[in-house]
Amino acid sequence: MVEVLFLHGLAGKAAVWDALDLPPRFAATAPELPWHGMADPAWSHEPDPARIVVDVVSDRHDVVVAHSLGANLLLECYADGRVPPRPTVLVCPFYRPEPADFDWPTISYYLNDFHRTFTEALRVGETARFPEAKRQWLARALRDQVGPYGWTRWFQTYLRTPFLDLSRVDAPVLVVSGVDDIAARPDDGRALAKGLPRGRFELLDGCGHFPMIEQPDRLAALVRDFFDEHLELT
Numbered sequence: 001m002v003e004v005l006f007l008h009g010l011a012g013k014a015a016v017w018d019a020l021d022l023p024p025r026f027a028a029t030a031p032e033l034p035w036h037g038m039a040d041p042a043w044s045h046e047p048d049p050a051r052i053v054v055d056v057v058s059d060r061h062d063v064v065v066a067h068s069l070g071a072n073l074l075l076e077c078y079a080d081g082r083v084p085p086r087p088t089v090l091v092c093p094f095y096r097p098e099p100a101d102f103d104w105p106t107i108s109y110y111l112n113d114f115h116r117t118f119t120e121a122l123r124v125g126e127t128a129r130f131p132e133a134k135r136q137w138l139a140r141a142l143r144d145q146v147g148p149y150g151w152t153r154w155f156q157t158y159l160r161t162p163f164l165d166l167s168r169v170d171a172p173v174l175v176v177s178g179v180d181d182i183a184a185r186p187d188d189g190r191a192l193a194k195g196l197p198r199g200r201f202e203l204l205d206g207c208g209h210f211p212m213i214e215q216p217d218r219l220a221a222l223v224r225d226f227f228d229e230h231l232e233l234t
Contacts (some may be wrong), residue, residue: 001232005061005187006030007053009068009092010154011037011118011142016125019216022224024073031056035069037142043149044149049157050076057083067212068184072157075192078171079164080179087169087230089223092177092184092209094158102159110182114151115143117160117183117209124213161192172198174226176219178207200226 004026008133014030017186022028034052043049053073057064063086066074071093077083096102118139122128127135143151151212173196186203193201202222204211211219 002026002227002229003060003062003064005057005064006027007056007064007066007074008033008036009070009071010035010150011039011146012067012070012121013037016210017065017212020065020212020223021216021218022220026224026227029061033070035146037092038145040145041145044147044153049073049153050082053077054082059084061086062231063087063089065091066088068093068209069154069157072161073183075169076157076160076164078169079166081168085173087172087227089176089226090189090192091102091211091219092181093175093189093192095161095185095188096158096196097162097191097195099162107155110155111151112184115139118142120182120208121210121213124208124210141230158187166192166195167197170197170199172226172230174200174202175223176202176204176211176222178204178209178211178214180206180208182207 002025003141004027008016013036014032017030050073054077055097064074065090071090074083075090075093080087122135122138127138173188175193177184177186179186190201193199204215204218207214
């Protein structure tokens with residue numbers, strides 16, 4: 001049996017992984033993290049949200065699948081030695097290889113259009129049946145619930161990515177990005193995979209920031225095949 005830990009992203013929830021149908025040999029754990037949708041924003045008042053990932057990942061987890069903010073915090077913990085690296089799938093992570101890759105237009109985009117990522121989640125999730133106006137309202141409600149501190153904690157994590165010691169992430173890592181991702185650009189995922197010692201990149205056509213909802217069968221196949229390749233299953 002392979003123990004798989006799933007980590008969701010900012011304003012996501014554990015149920016975001018429900019459509020990812022893995023074979024019975026994979027035993028899944030998907031905790032509700034403090035930054036889940038409509039959560040108490042108190043988690044963001046602490047300066048080091050990565051410590052939450054340290055507390056969640058244990059030696060019994062053979063592999064990890066992490067999305068968005070969860071992926072970035074996990075990567076940070078691998079790079080600074082707080083969590084031992086293991087075979088991992090990072091879904092739509094944020095990454096820039098150089099500090100100069102962050103400029104004022106980048107900050108403006110992620111600040112002023114922050115709600116658009118939530119709009120995408122609502123468009124492809126269980127709320128897809130809602131009218132567009134209601135989805136737009138809910139997206140702004142999620143943004144407001146995350147709040148300035150939550151946004152700042154996420155963006156600080158993004159800003160630190162050029163300084164991560166990726167050489168310490170010596171486990172195999174599959175980085176998955178969506179062609180149509182308006183939040184974590186495909187170039188981010190490609191650059192991250194290139195910088196990892198054992199990184200591999202997979203780009204999903206016709207997919208945005210939520211492959212586990214938009215293309216769950218394809219993502220499940222990638223996850224299954226990747227872990228089968230790097231683990232000795234009994």
